[in-house]
Structures are given as C-alpha cells and as structure tokens.
Amino acid sequence: MSGRVLVGVKRVIDYAVKIRVKPDNSCVVTDGVKHSMNPFCEIAVEEAVKMKEKKLIKEVVVVSCGPQQAMETIRTALAMGADRGIHVEVTGKDYENLGPLQVSKIMAALAKKEDALLVILGKQAIDDDCNQTGQMTAALLDWPQGTFASELSMEGDKIKVVREIDGGLETIKINTPAVITADLRLNTPRYATLPNIMKAKKKKIANMKPADLGVDITSRLEVLRVDEPAQREAGVKVETVDDLIARLKEAGRI
C-alpha cells in the first residue's frame, strides 16, 4: 500500500453569497461571483493533512475537476498542507453538465492510478447538495465506504468510522482501501499560514483530461429549468377557530 490519500475538492460559490438565478432560468449566475472551496472539502483536506502529521499516511494528493479556476482551489488545499495536486480539466458545456457520476468515474480511475489507500471527499457540495460522489466512487471501485464521518481512526489495515446518522451515531470498521466522506463535525479546518501559502507555490499540480483517464464524461442528465424558491406569500387572518378549520380543510391540510 502506498500510504497515499486522495482528496477531492470542489470549487463552489462561496457560502455567504446571495445566489441569483439567470433571467433565462437556465442556471445560477456564476460569472464574477465569489467562489471558494466547498466547506466539506476543506474538512476532508484537513483530515488528510492531520493523518499525515500523525504519520498514519505518507502523502496527500488533492484532485479537482473543472476549468482553469479549479487550480485556485487546489492551491488552497496545498497551502493547508496537501503535497501535490491533480487538475482534471473540464471546461465549458462539459463543466456545466459535470455531475457526481462523472466525477466519481474520474476519482475511481485516479484512485487506481495513484494506488490510493483512502479516498476522502466532502459528504456533499453546497451548490448541488447531491451527496452521491463518495458513494458512487466506492461502488465503482468496489471498496467499502464510511460516509458522514464525524470521527476516523486507523486500526491496523482497517479504519474505524463513526458516522452521523438520523438516529444518532453509528460506528463501523471497514477494510482499506476505502472511501470516506467527511461530515461537519469531523474537524475544524486550519487557516493556511503565510509561510505555507508561499511554500504551496512550489508544489506540483499535474494537468490532465478525463479522456487521459479513459473516462467518458457525457452527461445522462439535462437540466431543464432553474427557479428561485417561491416567494413567501402573505398569510391570511381568520376570525374564529371554525374559520380556521374550514380554511385548513379547503387547503387540503387536514
């Protein structure tokens, strides 16, 4: 085993930005909008770097799929302590249609190519909220998956994962190699330090295309329309409780 961890990072619209839909309802406005690393991806990078600092793994390789700007996100990860980056170039229409299935095919191909011990991803991206890439990657590789991880510990060649589930916490032990997806409470991502930002400049980022990995990124999905959530309508005042019941029945609520 290489002791190598592959971390996927996605460049998304910054969480604090007010999202606007394009007038033609085709998609969300991204031009000139502030972007940053998906917060769950930051947590994934932090976990990998912590594992390296504890000498549990040897190398952290960070991957991002997208146009030229994806390099910024990779650099941020390098400044946090990742060792090298891989930029899988996807541009234009291909990028607009890039979804979890294609990304998971790319991640699976890279996991095999890099002989990865672990693939760590954020549990979901805050733009599409798909929560699929980790699971699909594991399925394509036929590897175990520890999703919604809030705690990780290596135990020999197995990995113990505490998962956040609806009913509380579930602890599982899975074989490596494995895919992990990071949940909110896994860790608190560090700030990059000024010296690390400068060191990051010297770290290598390899460039490749999906075709180089033998991956077909044709999308099977077509986005028909994007709308803002419906505006909240004014409420209606009623005079009596009977009125209220009648109105609720009318609206089919009871």
Added chain:
Amino acid sequence: MATVGPLARIARLGSSICRNHRLSFNRSTQRRGIASCVDPSHGLTDEQKEFQKMAFDFATNEMAPHMSEWDQKEIFPVETMRKAAQLGFGGIYVQPEVGGSGLSRLDTSIIFEALSTGCVSTTAYISIHNMCAWMIDTFGNNEQRERFCPDLCLMDKFASYCLTEPGSGSDAASLLTTAQLKGDHYIVNGSKAFISGGGDTDVYIVMCRTGGKGPKGISCLVVEKGTPGLSFGKKEKKVGWNSQPTRAVIFEDCAVPVINRLGEEGQGFNMAMRGLNGGRINIASCSLGAAHASVQLARDHLLYLQFKLAEMATKLVASRLMVREAATALQENRSDAVSLCSMAKLFATDECFNICNDALQMHGGYGYLKDYAVQQFVRDIRVHQILEGTNEVMRMIISRNLLTES
C-alpha cells in the same frame, strides 16, 4: 453575537422600526455578495489572493465577532493576536531567518486591509507591532535581531513605538527625552505620550536624544519592560482604538545597555521616519478595510442612496490604488516613495473616514447605536488622520517635495 439580541427586541417593536434590522445580520454573516467594483482582490496575483482570503477568513471568524466587546470592555486581545502571529502576521515584512514572513509592502497592505474589516483597532496595533519588529530587523545588528525578532514575530513579546512626547508631536525632531552615556549604559530621562500598547507591551523602541539639538542628535534605543526606571502613566480613555491600551511611557534614570542601541548614535530620527513610511501605508490600509466594511454595511440601503454609494465606492477604490502604489514604490525604493506614502496616508485616511461617516449617516438613527458596527469603524479610524504623522504633516512633506526644485 452582540448585534442579534438587541435587534430581536427592536424587531418586535413594530414594522415601522423593523426596516433596518437586516443590517446586523449582514454584518454577522459577513456578506461578501456578488463581486463588484470594490472587490479588493482585483489585480492581485494568485498568491496575494490566497493571503487576502486567509486574512479575511481570520478577520471574519476570529475578530469580527469580538470587535464590539473588545471596544466596550477595552480588552487587549492577546490570545487572538498570538493566533494571528502563528499564521505569520507578527512580522509580515520581517526577514524569514529571524522568524518573519518576508513578504512585500504590498502584500502587507493587502493583509492589513483584510484584517481591519474584523477590527480596526486590533489590526492597527498589529501593524505598529510589525513596524517595530521591522525596525529591529532592518537597523539592528545580528545579535539584536536574533535577540528580539523571533519573539516579536511570534508575538511571545509585544512591541511599542515611542517617538511622540507631551511637548513634541508633529515637531518630532525637537524631542526632549535624553539618553546620557555612562560606561556601558545610557541613562534615559523623559517621557513619551500616547504610546500604543504602553504598559502592556514588552519591548519599547524609543527615540531619544544622545547628542545635540535637532534630528541629528537622536538615537534609537530598545528598552525592555521591567528595566528599573521605566514606568507608565494612566491608561487613556479614548473615543476609539479601545482594544489597545494607550499610556504615557516614563523614564526616570532608566539605565539601558548600549548593546540595545540600534545602529549608530544620531541615526535614530532617520530610522524613526523610515519606520513611519511603512507605518503610514499600514494605517492607511486599516482605513481601507474599515471603509470597505462600511460600504458593505451600507449596501442594503440602496434605495435612494445609490449615487452616494457609488461615490463612496469610487473613493474607496481610489484610496486603495494610492495605498497599493505607495507600497510598491516603497518596496522598490523608488525616489517618490516617501511622498507617495505621505499622499497615500493623507488621501486614504481622509477619504475612508468620510466613507465610514457617510455609511453611518445612511444607517440613520441605528448608525449611532453601539449595537451596530458602523459607529466603531468611524470612531476607530478617526485617529488615523492624526497619528503616524498628522495629515497636516503629510501636507508639509508633500508641499516640501513639490516646492524643492531638483
């Protein structure tokens, strides 16, 4: 967060008063909005954008939530500043071999501008600390650099810059604090006024008179806290800059070892002025940050104040361009560097104060309440037009340059 409680109370008072309540939410979520003409990352290199992003994140998460409390309770946020130092903010333009980050003046300006959006007063102190660390790094010998700089860069020790006296502010060269050589010590007598950090800091960069009258008689000594004869006045009550204590620094037969003198006798005034060139860019950068934050806060009053906002945005960008140009000129040691630093300080501190003041006005009555951040920006940057050389002194420097034929 301090702003949410009172505004919930205000919100319940009735719809007519509710109109402005979104402002605090904006401040508390640090709305970065859709990138616009005032985005401070325009024109920066990728690396500078990384520094800036990191500084903004630090300001948003570690400083902004406490800015009001630090102001109201007059807390000197040592732990937060130490966290900042661990990220490399303790000696931004100090050489790496003594623990600094070795960045340029422009990088520094960008960082202070970003940090200032979290708390002007604390960032301004960090910039003063940086100026002191730089002076030792630049003018000290290797022994002095190794003795002081590593601790300063990590903020294990804090520094203060002591030039102004009760009797000499703008006329700094007329300072009266004396340092008489006796064997291997200088005996220092006199007092310094308005010293930022005074009493709470560990290392004092003191300009004092070792020779005759005027600038050529001034030397620069590093005085450490705990030296017998070093004492402090009462903590001043100020309108702003409340997260840093300001006190008089008093020397009564204070014996300072000769090995603590930076450079040669008579070079002190020159060192002080060179320190201030950079200091002025830093202070102007802090004003930029405050103005930027204030413009963001005022943005939601777009209705009938669009044109006012446009003017504010224009002046902010103009100020930023001046400051960054001055930083580049200083870094490159250009012949116009000193004038540019003075112009940038004059222009940016004046314009940014007006921007913050206008932003306060746009908030209406709410702008006057301490529950809202905009008043703290106004109070904190008001002093930037006064210290590190009053804006009148800046005019003097510029006119002297203009009227001297070369």
